[in-house]
Amino acid sequence: MKPYQYWKVIKERKWIVIIAFVTTVLTTFIGSLLWPPLYEAIATLVLDYDSSNPMNLSNVPMTGLTQSVEYINTQVEIIKSRRVAVDVIDRLGLDKHPEVIRKFNEAKEGNPLFLWRRENDNMDIRTWLAERFLSRYIKVEPARDTRFLYIKFYSSDPNFSAEVANTYAKAYSAYNLEMKVQPFKEAGQWFSEKLKDVKSKADKASEELREYQKKKGFVSIGSGYYDDALQRLDQINRELVDAKAKLYEATVAMKRVNESKGNYESLPEVISNAFIQNLKTEKIRLEMALSELSGKVGKKHPQYIRLQSELQTVNTKLNAEIKNIIDAIKQDYDSANLRVNNLQKALASHKSEVLNLNISRYEVDSLSRETEAFKNTYDTVLQKFNESALQSDINRTNVFIVDMAVPPTEKYSPKLKLNVALAVLVGLFLGIGLAFLFDYLDDTIKSEDVIEKNFGIPVLGTINQSNSGR
Template sequence: MSLQQLFMIIKARYKIALITLFVITLATIAASLLLPKRYTASTAVMVEMRTADPVMGNIDSPMTAAYLPTQVDIINSDRTAQKAVKALGLSNNSAVHDKWLQTTNGEGVFEIWLVELMQKGLDVKPSRDSNVITIAYTSADPTFSAAVANAFAQAYMDTNIELKVEPARQNASWFQGQGKILRDNLELAQNELSNYQQRKGIVITDERLDSETEKLSDLNTQLTIIDSTSADTRSKISASSNAENLPEVMLSPLIYNLKADINRLESKLKEASINLGSNHPQYKSMQSELSSLKLQLEKETSHIGRSYATTEDVSRDKADNIRSLIAAQKRKLFELKHERDEANVLLSDVTSAQKAYDAVSQRFTQTNLEGQSTQTNVSVLTPAYAPLRPSSPQPKLYTLVAIVIGTLIGIGFSFMSEMLDRRVRVADDIEQSLGIPVLGELRKQQSAMSRWWRNTRILRRHKKIEFST
């Protein structure tokens, strides 16, 4: 179908199009005047994408692209709506309760119905180029719309805080329970260490072990000295067959004097044997005195030899005693080291329990503070106020839309009417319908007025041509 055909159809059926346009426009205007007025109040909240931790002071990393859509879903959630309902006190409103009874006949849960009713008028839109979210609410009462919009904004901020602090509170509760267990473990480990020290009756320290080790070293030193002295004494005892060569014999003043007296008396005895003879009483007296001195020298020499044996016996006894002391000291030192090792194990248990308890206690303090935080990254930029003009209906806008839509529908009705009652409007209709060529075309007879107007234009044109020539 050509444009000419379409134009001729509309020209022929224009009354249908005008009637359709008039009816639709009139109905729209009537509906706009009869529909109840609704008012939309909106508030704007800003979401900070990077915030500082109120407890640790750390700055959080930037949020992802899905953060703002998530916040929109939180605002639209039942949890936020329940808080808004509670803040407005609608659950205790008898008028609202009566409306629920009329609407549902008492079926279902009143709170759920009320939340769904509140969500129907809610409209949440995030800004495309910023971190601002607009919360709008539409109802028949402008004051109520503003109150609901502000209630949803406050409920959203409260929910945002709860979503942040609830994990911290749960962690704090868990850390508190673990802290009690670890504190009991610490007290048990401390009691075991204390009981062990009391049972042993000692307090084992490195200083005491060093003292006991030094005592053992002193005993070993004494044993070494005694063993050296015993070896020297045994060598002297083995050489006691030639006692005159012993240093103690050679250095003894008594033996030295006895030897000197013997040498002097032997010289006198030789002289007396020459002068007096061997049977002289004086000679006999001198000989008897010499024998007495030799006997005394022999006794003194043998006494020194016997003293070595006595010294050896004393040294042996002392060495045995020191060896016993060394063995006892070694056992004591071994026991002390063993007790210290056991005490160190218990002390290590106490230290480990203390460290675990301190770590859990620190985490409990941190999470407990985080759970008490009331800081949020959401702030209200513009609170909602009661609107002065209704947001709907809008008669002017609706009328313009009705004109456009009515025009299109009127053209559609005109075309449909033409299809149901087809007429020949142009020459192409004959060729398309009958399939035969058009030989000639008779124009529609013009009216008298049309002919007069046509002749007048022709005369004027001819006069202009004559005047110009």
């Protein structure tokens, strides 16, 4: 269709356009006048966090968190939650308000024309208020690029709207504080129970340490005491090595004595003895003198008797000195053997003592570490308990009410001017649409183009309708 044909259709069916337009505008106008008015009350909140707060024991930076979109959206949903709605109901006593009870009864009875909108008979008034009434008329909007939140509530009573909006702000602020404090209270309870358990274990470990020290007869085993014991053990080892070396030498000497079978003069100890060698020299001299004198004088000669007496004296001294050496060898062997035995016993005894000392040291160290660990754990738990108790007592939240809602003086809806303006546009488009619809349904021939298009024959001419009727 050409542009003039569109205008022709509208012109021919102008009454349809006018009727649709007028009907839409009048219906909207009358409906806006008769529709129950709603009043909007707005309470303004701001989400803030003071990072310099000295009571921020948890040291959790929240500045970025409170500025995030996720955090703001979370707070919006919390405000609209059933938990906050129930608190609002309790604060205002809405479930006992006569007007609210009347609306609840109307909702349960339902509208005859809209039976599907009838409320469940089993739903009580508190559930209806939280899930139907308040959630329907509450609106929470965050201000863009800020931390402001606007709590809006709509009702037919301006005072009621302001009261509910302000109560929502207070209930949300209280719940926000509860969410911050409650974890610390629960943590405090947990730390309190843990504190008792850890203290019991620490006391038990300390008691075990005291009992063990009392049983062993010492207070503590320092590293110096243990090192002294090791040094004594090392000293006994060295003395035992020396004693075994001397015992070996004494054993060798004793073996030579036994193998000599009484011929002690060939023993190294005898040969190396200067006094014995002198006696042997003297003995040889006397024997040679006697031999030389025996050829000259008789055995009863005084000089012979004198030399023989001297020789006998030398032999006696020689035998006595050799006997002393043999006795000394035997005595050295017995002494060396006895010392080795004594040192071996002392070594075994001291080894046992050091071993027991090492075990005791390990036990004491283990019990001391266990006691110290429990004490450290107790101190840590006690610190956390005190922090939790302090945090749970801090009556501070990061939600602040900037502006309380005031009863609005102008109604929020219906907006008469806006509704009429929209009705003008809708009525105009509706009328034009109906005009083209009726034109589409009308199958009469209205122009030459229709004949040429539908029948495929040219139009030779047209005869205008005569006003005279001829």
